[in-house]
Amino acid sequence: MEQPPPAQDRDLDPQAQRRARYRELLGNITMEKDGAAESSNPNEGGAVLPPEFEDAHAAEATYKEPPPERWETIRTRLWVLVSFWLIAIFLGLPLWHATTTIYRAPLPMQEMQNWSEGKLCKTEFPLLVEVEAPSLPDAENLLKTVQHALDDANDFAAHKPHHLRLRLAAKKAKTSDEDSKAEKDENVACLLRLIPDSQNGFNHEVQSSSRIVDIHYPQPSSSSQSSVSAGLAKFVAETLEVLFSQEQELIEHLLLPQTSNPGSLNALSSQSAEEARDKKAPPRPRALAADISRRMSRVVKYSANYHLTFSLFTATSIPASWDIESAISNYLTPLLSALSPISNFTISTQVQYYASISSSVTPAYDEDLKSWVLKKEDLSSFINSAEWPLASISNDPNLNFILYVPHPSVSPLTIPSATHANSFLLPQWGGVTILNLGQNTDPLGHLSHPTLKPALETFATHLLALLGAPPHPASLPIRLDSLTRQRSAEVLVSASSTLGSLQRLVNALPSISVPSTVGTSVKDSIRHLSLACEELRKGRFVKALEMGRIAQEEAEKAFFERTMVAQVYFPDEHKLAVYLPLLGPVSVPLVLGVFREVKRVIAERKKARAG
Amino acid sequence: MISFSHRSRQWLSRSPLSLFSRLLTTITLLLCFTGSTTADTYDENLLLQPLSGQFLLASFNFQSLGPIQTFNKQLFELFPRSLGQILQYTHTRELHLRFALGRWDSELWGAQPGDGQNAGGTGVELWAWVEADDDAEAEARWTSLNNALSGLFCASLNFIDSTRTIRPVMSFSPTGDYPSTNSSRLFLLHGTLPKEPVCTENLTPFLKLLPCKGKSGISTLLDGHKLFDASFQSMSIDVRPICSPINGQCDIEIQQNIDMVLDISRSLQRKDSPVPRPRDQHELVCDTTKEYASNEYCYPLDNSFDLPWSLSDLFGRSIAGSCPFAVRHPPTPHVCIAAPKDRLVQPTEAATEAPSSPNGNRCYILQENQQFDVSLPKQEPPTIPLRKEPLLYAERSFTGHGQEHGGVKTVLRNPSAIDFIEVVYLESLPWFMKPYLHTLKAELLPPPRDPGDDHVISDLYYRPALDRKRGTQLEAKVIVPPNSVVILTYDFEKAVLRYTEYPPDANRGFDVASAIITVPPHRRRSDGKHVPATSIRTTSLLLSLPTPDFSMPYNVIIFTSTIMALAFGSIFNLLVRRFVAVDEVQRVDFKGKIAGLLGKLKKTKAE
Structure with a gap:
């Protein structure tokens, strides 16, 4: 080590002189070196000098290698460092995660997907048809032939969910108790009555208020017995086909988007089904498909309860009142009671005076018809929703039926339509009938219930169309049965697709929270879906509809859970920004500490290698 | 399912329902006489009454009655x-809804129309009798009633939560009849929103109900621009069941009222020039009796003459014929003018004057599809308007200063010279205003001669607040002796709210709902006359609470x-650093390094 230049040297620059004086001043003040013995010598000890007093030379001169650290010190330092890091990683980070994470209840994702792809339930509608043929000797044989023909047709179009099964009505008595017990809850879809009739050839007649279908066939002479029975078999099969064709088309239409989901694993089978249809089945007429989708688009979402609102809107103050109470009980209540196994209805009525139609709707006078005619495009904006109080408070879906009495200045008001009824249907919303008051109105402006009859009958057909009942066959019970099946298919499809949407949503948005109620709802929904599927297979359609409805409700409850959107507005970046003033200054020394230790270890290694 | 009995509907002809027949008793009597309640009936009438000064009171009353079945x-x-539908869905048996704006100046205008039964406190006030099995169910139905009405009337009624709901004990009693309902199943709930600005969007749904x-x-006269330009306006809706005591037939009645006080000169000026401008000098009427009166100084004289006005001047239009449902045989008047006898009234020719009513009002019957207007010409000297002395004058104000404490002072003055008056004073205070009940004092002025005779508060009901759960409810039965003043005072403490509980305009202050003073129906001691139930509302108050600096939470977090971080850094460094001499x-020889770098640079440049 080099000694500093001697103080008494007069040739030195003034700075050196000052330095010398400073050193004198400091005298004995020296720093003790840890564990060093040579502290007794102040010169060797190297006094503390402010940097300005030290040039490069001097610095070199005063610098001393610190003594090697003791192993205990290094170990303590390492322990400190490691424990800080351990606390940060194993306590800090989990705590941070636990306090900021979003709760996501476990959902049966795979099962939900399977339901949405229609893999778990093959929808089937076994229909039981009873045949009553008292005058036919070989009824059994006939049934076999018909069943064969039907089965053939079914095989031929494998995708059809309907399975018609025939049974002799008389046979019921012979079956054992056990058998009848099992089949007791199975509903009979329709009863065929074979009646010999010599006058007209083969024809069928549907009774409008029961499930009985009469089939007339020519009285066979003994010679042409076999040919008649063959003809009869063919005719019965055709009749059944006609009876249920519309329903089949509808249900197929309902199930179609589900099975032909292109992304699903089911694509292969649905493709084959499609191929099969293309090859074998006669191509469905385009018009028919369009008709079905048009009809389906009008149908209101299924609910166990509906609220019906009958409103009389009049542009003036006349008519002032209407006999809606008795009109409803006379013309509508029978239909509603018939519909009660499917849905229940509550009713409210109102009269609104001085109700003007939307200002954008302007009827034009037609000289030929001697009436004011609304344009077709006006019908969609006919309802003046800004002014007409049509909203309903009830939780059930609301269907509106409006009887509109136009202002005398634009009366009679008609709509362009082929039918006689001056009414139109608003898809999924309700129906409107325009009533033109003639001269023979009550001077008091009271609409008596015979006047209301045509309007209410129109409303009844509107209601059936809105609920989705098929327009054929003529028998109301058969139509309602078919509506039940159609509705069950609908709720099944809708519940499964809701589950599928929920599954996709949860997958797509990782920041969304999934409360445990959603989990239970999903499980409930899936349970009821499988129950509904089972009931369908057994042919208990009303029960299936009920199960399906619960499944749908639960699925929607899960999907529309309110708390599932809240987290979107509180992003992680925000949380991080708020706590950055803490995290930044804390992490810098931690990281630097590690860095320094690593540097030291490397330096030691180098030294060891060099040494 | 559905089964109704056939019931023919006919228009009822009924004895005329006079203008002042709003009282239950009268209506019940009328129903008894007509005896038939098979159809909906409808009545409407308008009362125009010039008030002191240049003001005109227009009271619209619409009422319909229909069988409850x-x-x-x-x-x-x-x-x-x-x-x-809302009432049925929420099992509400009786509903009272009030929208009010402005202050009724009882010193100048006298008693409120309809004994104050149709007026509400500033903002929105709602009270209802809800049928329910227990308290929790009533609460749930009340919430859904508020939400539904909020949607129907475009008002923030959905903000009436448990903190703004009280259950008055003494102040309100049902005005409807409930023969079949057990009174223990009826729950009275009362909520106020003093801050709600009442405006056109509330009027439109109100009119749609008619x-x-x-x-x-x-x-047809009701137009948002005119209605909300008035000095005072109040809209009310009352629904209640009314039963005939004779045959037990029940009806449901809906009454809609609009009371407005128009400033005539302001309305006329609006008509002439939509932009307000100062009056020309020659239009000014000056009080020349003042000592400083000269050409330059003018002390305006208000009541020097009666201003001329007509319906079309004030409302911007005339009445477009009668509403067909309000036409009766024999005819009932639709428009009445309660002006002094010597004031000239000129209706349009189409109007039919109704036979004069006992109280001297001039009434008219509207004809269908015929415009109706009425004009009152300028009259000098001015007529003395009909003014009804109110039963009680009430004023309420804040006292005290500072951010921590405050006080409330209510002055009740009984103008009558001989009659004692017993009132129920109801305060519904927000939870962040915490009154000290022990500071509640009633002072009587002038002091009673007998010092033991100063029991002004005869009964008290107090329900203390719970933080963030419910507000304070204070009901006091107060007896105000004749010709004296009762001063009620109490102190309160202001709570400090949580950060998120402050509204966006926290420095504006928090509205405290009007106090409701109810005078129960009684028989006047002096002349034995029956005094119907009357209610008076004070103005709402604006309470300023200590407001924090709203950027504070972020500052606090960062600080x-x-x-x-500082503490952590120093401790950590103490633990892991090595200390050497x-x-x-x-x-690190920075100087040398920099010099070396510079030298390198120079070298490269030289090259």
């Missing part, structure tokens, strides 16, 4: 379905974080 079956005719919807009848520190 069809109401329960949801077969609505004149009763609005939108409201009826059968004539502002297209004919007196409701705390920095301190924690200064001369043992390895120095």
